[in-house]
Amino acid sequence: MSYIVQNGAEVGALAFDHILLVLTALAAALLVAAPIGVAAARKRYAAPLITLLGALYTIPSLALLAFLVPYTGLGFWTAVIVLAAYAQFILVRNIAAGFAGVPTAQIETARALGMNARQCFLQIELPFALPVAIGGIRIATVSMIAIATVAAYIGAQDLGTLIFNGLNEHYTQEILAGSIPAALLAILADGLLRTVERRAQRRIA
Amino acid sequence: MTLTSGGAEIRFESVGVRYAATERPALDDVTFAVPSGALTVLVGPSGGGKTTLLRTVNRLVAPTAGRVLVDGTDVASVPLEELRRGIGYAIQAVGLFPHYTVAQNVAVVPSLLHWPPDEITRRVDELLRLVHLDPARYRNRYPRELSGGEAQRAGVARAIASKPRILLMDEPFGAVDAIVRRSLQQELLAICKSLGSTILFVTHDVDEALQLADRVVVLKDGRVEQHGSVLDVMLRPATGYVRDLFRADDVLRRLRILRVGDAMRAGEAGGAPQIDADEPLLHALERFLQGERRLSVCTQGVAAGVLDLDLLRAAVLP
Numbered sequence A: 001m002s003y004i005v006q007n008g009a010e011v012g013a014l015a016f017d018h019i020l021l022v023l024t025a026l027a028a029a030l031l032v033a034a035p036i037g038v039a040a041a042r043k044r045y046a047a048p049l050i051t052l053l054g055a056l057y058t059i060p061s062l063a064l065l066a067f068l069v070p071y072t073g074l075g076f077w078t079a080v081i082v083l084a085a086y087a088q089f090i091l092v093r094n095i096a097a098g099f100a101g102v103p104t105a106q107i108e109t110a111r112a113l114g115m116n117a118r119q120c121f122l123q124i125e126l127p128f129a130l131p132v133a134i135g136g137i138r139i140a141t142v143s144m145i146a147i148a149t150v151a152a153y154i155g156a157q158d159l160g161t162l163i164f165n166g167l168n169e170h171y172t173q174e175i176l177a178g179s180i181p182a183a184l185l186a187i188l189a190d191g192l193l194r195t196v197e198r199r200a201q202r203r204i205a
Numbered sequence B: 001m002t003l004t005s006g007g008a009e010i011r012f013e014s015v016g017v018r019y020a021a022t023e024r025p026a027l028d029d030v031t032f033a034v035p036s037g038a039l040t041v042l043v044g045p046s047g048g049g050k051t052t053l054l055r056t057v058n059r060l061v062a063p064t065a066g067r068v069l070v071d072g073t074d075v076a077s078v079p080l081e082e083l084r085r086g087i088g089y090a091i092q093a094v095g096l097f098p099h100y101t102v103a104q105n106v107a108v109v110p111s112l113l114h115w116p117p118d119e120i121t122r123r124v125d126e127l128l129r130l131v132h133l134d135p136a137r138y139r140n141r142y143p144r145e146l147s148g149g150e151a152q153r154a155g156v157a158r159a160i161a162s163k164p165r166i167l168l169m170d171e172p173f174g175a176v177d178a179i180v181r182r183s184l185q186q187e188l189l190a191i192c193k194s195l196g197s198t199i200l201f202v203t204h205d206v207d208e209a210l211q212l213a214d215r216v217v218v219l220k221d222g223r224v225e226q227h228g229s230v231l232d233v234m235l236r237p238a239t240g241y242v243r244d245l246f247r248a249d250d251v252l253r254r255l256r257i258l259r260v261g262d263a264m265r266a267g268e269a270g271g272a273p274q275i276d277a278d279e280p281l282l283h284a285l286e287r288f289l290q291g292e293r294r295l296s297v298c299t300q301g302v303a304a305g306v307l308d309l310d311l312l313r314a315a316v317l318p
Helices: A002-006 A008-042 A046-058 A061-072 A076-100 A104-112 A117-154 A159-168 A172-203 B050-057 B080-085 B102-106 B108-112 B117-130 B148-159 B178-194 B206-210 B230-235 B240-246 B251-257 B281-289 B309-316
Strands: B010-017 B027-034 B039-043 B065-070 B087-090 B166-170 B198-202 B215-220 B223-229 B274-276 B294-299 B302-308
Touching: A002 A008, A002 A172, A008 A046, A008 A076, A008 A117, A008 A159, A008 A172, A046 A076, A061 A076, A061 A117, A076 A117, A104 A117, A117 A159, A117 A172, A159 A172, B010 B050, B027 B050, B027 B065, B027 B215, B027 B223, B039 B050, B039 B178, B039 B206, B050 B065, B050 B166, B050 B198, B080 B087, B080 B108, B087 B148, B102 B108, B102 B117, B102 B148, B108 B117, B117 B148, B148 B178, B178 B198, B178 B206, B206 B240, B206 B251, B215 B230, B215 B240, B223 B230, B223 B240, B230 B240, B230 B251, B251 B281, B251 B309, B274 B281, B281 B294, B281 B309, B302 B309
Parallel strands: B039 B198, B039 B215, B087 B166, B166 B198, B274 B294
Antiparallel strands: B010 B027, B010 B065, B215 B223, B294 B302
16 A cells, blocks of 8 residues: 555546546436437337447457547547447446336326426436436446546556556556555445435335 | 316217227217216226226327317317316326425426416415315325325325316226225315316226216217216116116115205205205115105205105106
């Protein structure tokens, strides 16, 4: 642990960069996945679409990063694209499942009381779909925190930077200084989102 | 304060609903009128078309033939949300939104209609009192914190919140256990009736519904088997199915279901003991067996007619 103690400021800064990278990627991923997931919940072509995203999910992250570098260059934004691409499968699948699982009777009652499609979506469907969707956000976030360490290989600054430096210099302390905070971040995010998920679930119980 | 602006008349004109060209139609040439302010009960076997017919009124189902008129206006010509916000709708317990409090549930339609907030608050309290849920205790509860009966009360309060001229009720008491249901159904239907709305009520439970119905419509295989008063379907069943459904030959059933008002004749019975016109004939028979010879029938305390044993016999053994 001596490396972490001596280089606290550096580890802290990289952890901050790590969080920033994951949050940016998550926001970008949600912007894409939310409309696709909502549409997939209603339409018949949902299954093949999710299979396609599942195939994307099986490409090794390092390979995808290497593949993108000639097009998008080294650094932060390439990492954002790859992380967001990985998150698509989990996010679209869960958002679609969340909206597909809204009880028909609830939607029908809302419409029968005179809500238009938009009011029904915001006031009824969204709260019902939220727990499963948040479950997807949780799993996606945890995987992105892990994959983000690999993104350091193509020049993104984050906790992975410490791991790769440590690997190059055969310096175990530095490897641990990158991997332990990354693991803690993942555990923390998981716990936090689990709480939010439970709260959303309780609302509709 | 008046709670509704009076009931609307509903007319079904040759209404047909066909989901697929090959299948038997869900509704076939249904024609009848629901008079303003009356409680009309739709009965019949499941799959007979009761719920489908109910849903053509608020356009959850669109007829493939014929039309539905409310006060002479084709419902298809009214903007959808406007139409629905003017029609109360109550279904089984699942109808309450679990993430809304009781007050928020009851306030759904007034909110959609953009009532001022303080008026909504006043209205919600008024409605909760009407269905006997103490506002102070129940306003901020969630549906999961209610018993089945309390949830039904809240559901009915929501259905009547915007003073609808039409109230559609699709087995709203189906999820409540049988013991509670009888009294709850009686009580809530009486409240709804007192509001003056035109009520269309779908049920499996023939006995209980008949006790409050003004008109009965029997639907089977998408067709109207019979449309008439309680007296008509009990004493003059149009088909064998209707006779079996109401077990109309059973004299004891007639005594339980037919009301004093159905058997009385107009006139004065000076000094005779009083009985309410809405009580079942069985209660009158009990009085006769106890030695009364004549009863003075009253509606809401006002003398309306006379009943004696002969009149009672004529009604149950025509």
